[in-house]
Amino acid sequence: MNAKKLTVIPIFILLVSSIAVVYAMWSETLRINVTVNTGEVNVEIVDAYTSDETPPPWGKKDKNATPTAWPSCTDFEYTGEGWVAVIDGDLEMKNLDKDVAWAEAWISNDKHTAYVKIHNGYPGYEVTLSLEIKNVGTIPVFIDYYIVNGTTLTEEEIEENNIVFLDADGDCEPEVLIQLYDFLGEQIDPGQGRESSWRIVVLQPAEENSEYVISVRLVAVQWNESIYYME
């Protein structure tokens, strides 16, 4: 019993002395307190209007357009939102003496979608949609892509081929087309905007009393992640 006590006491003393060594290490502490507040990528459509907004008989005289090129069946791809063909070409414009059709444009409440509705459209009718977008976020952006009825188009592709034919029923006979111009490839800083106009044409295969939907999505990307960003 006494021998045990004699063993425990030196161990205890050793422990206490080792603790004393730890406490004896002098030190100082420096700190850095970091707060990272992230910004926001936010682009809105601030204005959308057409070239023929007033209903007849008080509106403008109609314009007709004819594409200079026509897609073949092999140009079409099914995207889930119809068949789409993108080819190179232009439009031959013609001013008419009658006011038959008209088109209105409006913006959704969240300002992320613009709608165009052509009233009393007919084959050959052409209307121009003007769009103004604005960077209302805090980070510079690029519009990297258009997605037209499921087909993604870059600046390079639009420079080569900018007429997009849309075929709703898959018979290789497109009913409408849209001629795209460029928002792409330019940096839009916070507070800045860009404006562009696109032509929409009702084509010969369009059927009477039908509705055709053209969906164009603009994909805005924070500048440093954009495919157009050059360091």
Added chain:
Amino acid sequence: MYIGKSIIGVFIALVMLASIGIAYAMWSETLRINVTVNTGEVDVEWSKYWSNDTTEKPEVPLDVTTVKIVEERYDEEGDLIKLGVTIENAYPCYKVGIYGMVDNIGTIPVKLLSATLIYDGKKIPLELCKWVDLDFDGDGEPELNVHLGLSEDGGKDGIQIDPKGYDTYELVIHVKQNAKELATYKFEVEFVFAQWNEVP
């Protein structure tokens, strides 16, 4: 008979007294060492600080993300011991280096004993030259990562800082793809510098 015994007794007493007298007569001198230990001091401070944030488009000018560094706390001796860094309007892929120069204003060489990342109630050891992910919402997809490095080795002796010497540390903060818009992420880095001979 009695007289003889008394004479012997007196003689012995005299001899004893004489021997005691010899002992008292031994000359001596005393030498002493008086020791005073004045201890030194372990003391460091942030002496300079800056970031490498740039104006993204100087020609506009457009400064998308800004970095502000403030002096947040001093100790009782008036030494700067805490920096506050605020990064505003950050976005995925944004990366910035925060630089802090540590001066040894004490009298004992020091070494970096530990660096610890503190966020969200967690403490994570920060090793030099290693990226550490910070997952604030616990979804397994970190929103930030940080990297601690020795940017300038003032004394060319690694993590040791001699008295009147300095080292500069670089804390790189990188915003990852999973960072949310309009969010706030906070963390703290704690640097402990200890007397050199106690740090391995």
